[in-house]
Amino acid sequence: MTSDAFFERINRQFLRELPFVVYRKPNQTLLQGFLQKTAELHTTKDFSNTGFVFSPFDSKNATILIPQEDSEQIQCETFEPEIEFSGQMKEDFIEDEDAKESHMQLVAQGKALIEASDINKIVLSRKENIAVKNSDPLLIFKRLLSKYQSAFVYCWYHPKVGLWLGATPETLVKLEGKQFSIMALAGTQKYEGSLDVSWRNKELQEQQYVTDYIVDRIKSAVDNIQVSDVQTVKAANLLHLKTKIWGTLKDTSFSLKDFLFHLHPTPAVCGLPKDKAMQFILDNETYDRKFYTGFLGELNMLASKAPRRSKRNIENRAYGSTQNSTQLYVNLRCMSLEDSHASVYVGGGITSYSDPEEEWQETVSKAMVIKSVL
Numbered sequence: 001m002t003s004d005a006f007f008e009r010i011n012r013q014f015l016r017e018l019p020f021v022v023y024r025k026p027n028q029t030l031l032q033g034f035l036q037k038t039a040e041l042h043t044t045k046d047f048s049n050t051g052f053v054f055s056p057f058d059s060k061n062a063t064i065l066i067p068q069e070d071s072e073q074i075q076c077e078t079f080e081p082e083i084e085f086s087g088q089m090k091e092d093f094i095e096d097e098d099a100k101e102s103h104m105q106l107v108a109q110g111k112a113l114i115e116a117s118d119i120n121k122i123v124l125s126r127k128e129n130i131a132v133k134n135s136d137p138l139l140i141f142k143r144l145l146s147k148y149q150s151a152f153v154y155c156w157y158h159p160k161v162g163l164w165l166g167a168t169p170e171t172l173v174k175l176e177g178k179q180f181s182i183m184a185l186a187g188t189q190k191y192e193g194s195l196d197v198s199w200r201n202k203e204l205q206e207q208q209y210v211t212d213y214i215v216d217r218i219k220s221a222v223d224n225i226q227v228s229d230v231q232t233v234k235a236a237n238l239l240h241l242k243t244k245i246w247g248t249l250k251d252t253s254f255s256l257k258d259f260l261f262h263l264h265p266t267p268a269v270c271g272l273p274k275d276k277a278m279q280f281i282l283d284n285e286t287y288d289r290k291f292y293t294g295f296l297g298e299l300n301m302l303a304s305k306a307p308r309r310s311k312r313n314i315e316n317r318a319y320g321s322t323q324n325s326t327q328l329y330v331n332l333r334c335m336s337l338e339d340s341h342a343s344v345y346v347g348g349g350i351t352s353y354s355d356p357e358e359e360w361q362e363t364v365s366k367a368m369v370i371k372s373v374l
């Protein structure tokens with residue numbers, strides 16, 4: 001499908017107030033869309049369905065599904081991101097003193113609890129409300145596509161839930177048949193032109209918490225678990241620390257739902273120990289995160305598997321095969337959009353090393369990822 005036809009089709013879907021999601025995976029050019037045929041609100045409880053899921057931070061709330069069987073799927077391979085656009089840049093930005101004061105207070109409160117208890121890390125966040133000049137979601141989506149090639153970029157809409165857009169650097173889990181990979185991403189500093197930077201103990205420690213937690217949570221369900229070295233990766237105007245964890249699922253009976261909720265929310269977005277950090281977040285953040293720091297993506301899709309290279313296996317080489325594929329991303333660097341109002345969601349990991357002023361600055365930098373396309 002041409003990009004004009006693709007965007008025209010989605011625009012019609014939006015005007016008819018029918019659910020859809022459009023997205024592009026990291027470092028790919030293919031745009032994909034699920035356009036639901038009815039306005040029904042589908043959810044999944046057991047994660048056995050096929051389609052696109054949108055799951056909130058608080059797993060007590062429902063995961064929304066755009067089912068493959070109730071959707072038209074469209075694709076566009078030829079989209080050329082053309083727009084050079086700089087929206088609200090740092091210079092236009094007047095610091096909101098009240099927001100700063102309350103975020104710093106929240107951070108100080110979290111840090112005090114960490115110092116006085118067995119909690120190691122709590123991820124604390126805030127929501128920023130912004131008036132948007134042009135609130136056409138597809139225009140904003142195109143700007144995100146142009147700016148953030150290495151992110152998972154999406155625009156998701158359901159008339160009964162709302163409209164969300166984002167460009168996230170973080171994979172929650174990728175599952176292809178029995179092969180899985182998971183990303184532990186945490187620690188932030190500004191990108192100043194080089195990946196060759198040094199990291200303080202604070203960031204190294206908060207990222208290590210995420211890796212250790214993931215390994216601990218999945219080790220009984222997997223064989224030959226592998227853990228990469230810690231790498232510095234660039235995400236928009238920021239650098240993060242990343243570890244990749246991969247392996248093979250054991251052949252025993254496997255529940256995708258249990259696997260996911262064993263992981264989610266990880267200490268990259270919640271804290272350690274999980275339950276105590278979660279309770280602090282629910283009690284003290286003064287807004288509802290909704291889908292921010294939840295996860296989203298393709299669930300149980302059939303994907304073609306690359307044919308084997310073995311000379312003996314001529315048949316497999318010719319045809320390849322298909323396998324079940326799930327690719328989920330953590331919903332970061334995102335916003336919800338209502339009429340001409342955007343809510344931008346940003347947070348960061350707090351440990352005993354945290355400085356409230358620096359943590360505020362980190363959320364200001366993270367907010368620029370979205371503000372620069374508004």
Ligand SMILES: C=C(O[C@@H]1C=C(C(=O)O)C=C[C@H]1O)C(=O)O
Binds near residue numbers: 187240268269348
């Ligand atoms: C919570 C966010 O990001 C997470 C927190 C990070 C940190 O504390 O350094 C870094 C990447 C993400 O795991 C966010 O972007 O809002």
